[in-house]
Amino acid sequence: MAGIRIAISLAVLTGHALAVNNGLARTPQMGWNNWNALGCDVSESLLLDTSKTLVNSGLRDVGYNYVVLDDCWSDGRDEKDFLKVDMKKFPSGMKSVADEIHREGMLFGMYSSAGEMTCARYAGSLDYETNDAISFASWDVDYLKYDNCYHMGRFGTPKLSFDRYKVMADALNATGRPMLYSLCNWGEDYSHTWGMSIANSWRMSGDIYDSFSRPDDLCPCSNAADPHCIAPGSHCSVMNIVNRVAVYADRGQPGGWNDLDMLEVGNGGMTDDEYKAHFSLWAGLKSPLLMGNDLRTLSANALTILNNPAVIAINQDPEGRSITRVRRETDAAPDKYGAGEIQVWSGYLYGGDQVVILLNAGGKDTKISASLAEIFLHEGPEGSAPQVQEEWDVYDLWANRMDTDLAQKILDADTADLPKLFKEANWYNSTEISYKEGLKKNDPRLLGKKTGKIAPGGSLTVKVDKHSAEMFRLRSVGTGGKRKVHSKDEL
Numbered sequence: 001m002a003g004i005r006i007a008i009s010l011a012v013l014t015g016h017a018l019a020v021n022n023g024l025a026r027t028p029q030m031g032w033n034n035w036n037a038l039g040c041d042v043s044e045s046l047l048l049d050t051s052k053t054l055v056n057s058g059l060r061d062v063g064y065n066y067v068v069l070d071d072c073w074s075d076g077r078d079e080k081d082f083l084k085v086d087m088k089k090f091p092s093g094m095k096s097v098a099d100e101i102h103r104e105g106m107l108f109g110m111y112s113s114a115g116e117m118t119c120a121r122y123a124g125s126l127d128y129e130t131n132d133a134i135s136f137a138s139w140d141v142d143y144l145k146y147d148n149c150y151h152m153g154r155f156g157t158p159k160l161s162f163d164r165y166k167v168m169a170d171a172l173n174a175t176g177r178p179m180l181y182s183l184c185n186w187g188e189d190y191s192h193t194w195g196m197s198i199a200n201s202w203r204m205s206g207d208i209y210d211s212f213s214r215p216d217d218l219c220p221c222s223n224a225a226d227p228h229c230i231a232p233g234s235h236c237s238v239m240n241i242v243n244r245v246a247v248y249a250d251r252g253q254p255g256g257w258n259d260l261d262m263l264e265v266g267n268g269g270m271t272d273d274e275y276k277a278h279f280s281l282w283a284g285l286k287s288p289l290l291m292g293n294d295l296r297t298l299s300a301n302a303l304t305i306l307n308n309p310a311v312i313a314i315n316q317d318p319e320g321r322s323i324t325r326v327r328r329e330t331d332a333a334p335d336k337y338g339a340g341e342i343q344v345w346s347g348y349l350y351g352g353d354q355v356v357i358l359l360n361a362g363g364k365d366t367k368i369s370a371s372l373a374e375i376f377l378h379e380g381p382e383g384s385a386p387q388v389q390e391e392w393d394v395y396d397l398w399a400n401r402m403d404t405d406l407a408q409k410i411l412d413a414d415t416a417d418l419p420k421l422f423k424e425a426n427w428y429n430s431t432e433i434s435y436k437e438g439l440k441k442n443d444p445r446l447l448g449k450k451t452g453k454i455a456p457g458g459s460l461t462v463k464v465d466k467h468s469a470e471m472f473r474l475r476s477v478g479t480g481g482k483r484k485v486h487s488k489d490e491l
């Protein structure tokens with residue numbers, strides 16, 4: 001009892017919930033995972049080549065620092081019930097892979113499932129949690145993605161799922177090695193209500209697929225954002241996931257995040273505009289940003305989406321507050337699948353700035369207008385927020401997107417020529433200056449391009465092409481971004 005009382009009063013004193021408490025994911029994790037592009041086609045060389053590309057493309061230094069190996073790496077259990085590494089795929093063993101990735105200045109993630117088997121039917125970790133956590137720690141693993149396949153029926157209530165996932169949380173903790181715990185139970189059993197207590201992130205939907213809005217039978221839990229959804233599924237479009245997370249977008253906070261699943265940027269199923277919209281929304285919703293494309297064939301186009309520091313700065317904002325949806329109109333011009341909608345998202349940022357995303361998921365280019373009263377709805381409804389009476393500078397977060405030719409030069413360059421090219425590109429280096437420091441210093445690369453103003457009581461009006469989003473940072477002219485921050489959490 002005394003212990004419980006102390007825990008509660010500590011939570012009150014420090015102003016945030018006592019959660020997984022491993023000190024990780026104070027901002028959403030960033031990195032790369034092989035699954036979306038490569039599935040089971042994993043190997044030591046894939047991970048090492050990808051690590052080199054992460055460094056040489058500059059992507060490590062805009063923040064993508066976890067290299068995560070997904071399913072299909074193991075080869076049964078040994079006589080003491082420890083997982084065996086597939087030595088054909090990983091001839092040097094996992095510890096050696098981890099060492100290499102660490103030498104490149106990055107962190108190493110692995111995968112298992114809270115079931116008797118993983119989703120691709122390799123040995124699962126259910127009832128072997130202690131052994132497997134010990135293995136991960138002994139290989140110097142920094143991150144565990146923990147899936148939900150073959151769970152032996154141990155789900156159906158929040159308590160059953162919570163208990164099953166907590167066993168691994170405790171086993172990871174008991175190793176003494178901080179490992180980011182990425183819970184992947186597809187949003188079943190209201191994981192957005194309890195994921196925070198044991199994990200650094202929790203998936204809230206079925207698996208993403210590389211489509212912006214195509215409905216699919218394998219992702220049956222559609223727009224209703226129904227938390228009772230029976231089959232979260234595997235072919236979930238960007239719009240499906242966005243519409244599901246909208247009702248609990250605010251559940252993420254430093255240390256634990258809604259996970260909207262890995263990015264599809266660069267995989268080929270969406271247009272450039274759709275990928276920009278996908279990336280903008282994931283950033284604003286404070287989802288982990290795990291690239292899901294094959295970096296060995298990274299295109300210049302994809303690079304200039306993934307490396308935009310003004311958008312990443314929204315994701316890595318020290319306040320750690322997700323955007324929320326302030327308007328949804330479902331009667332916009334239908335797209336090729338017959339649905340069409342317009343959405344306005346808005347969120348509070350460090351220093352009193354505000355991010356706004358205008359999303360046109362309809363089939364026709366259109367003008368979207370959002371009033372300050374709407375944009376600041378969460379600071380006071382019906383136009384009552386004091387911010388509505390201020391004048392705002394508008395910064396377009398995509399206007400300074402890197403030129404594709406320069407990106408191509410970086411991708412083609414010899415290592416020796418890279419420093420000069422990164423300089424020419426005015427590359428934001430978050431390894432040297434964190435996003436928080438950069439924001440404190442008003443680094444122009446994090447602000448985008450000033451494109452206009454909103455007068456007190458006014459509106460932001462922008463043409464938004466079909467299947468695309470525009471993304472802005474608003475900064476009060478009066479306070480020059482120096483407003484007192486809300487959070488007591490010194491990050």
Ligand SMILES: *[C@@H]1O[C@H](CO)[C@@H](O)[C@H](O)[C@H]1NC(C)=O
Nearest residue numbers: 058061419422427429431432
């Ligand atoms: C970023 O800074 C680190 C540390 O100074 C340096 O090693 C790295 O090469 C820089 N990266 C880029 C893309 O400039």
Ligand SMILES: *[C@@H]1O[C@H](CO)[C@@H](O)[C@H](O)[C@H]1NC(C)=O
Nearest residue numbers: 020021022173176177178179
């Ligand atoms: C284990 O949990 C305790 C209590 O929440 C925490 O203080 C500690 O940092 C955790 N250790 C690791 C390695 O996660």
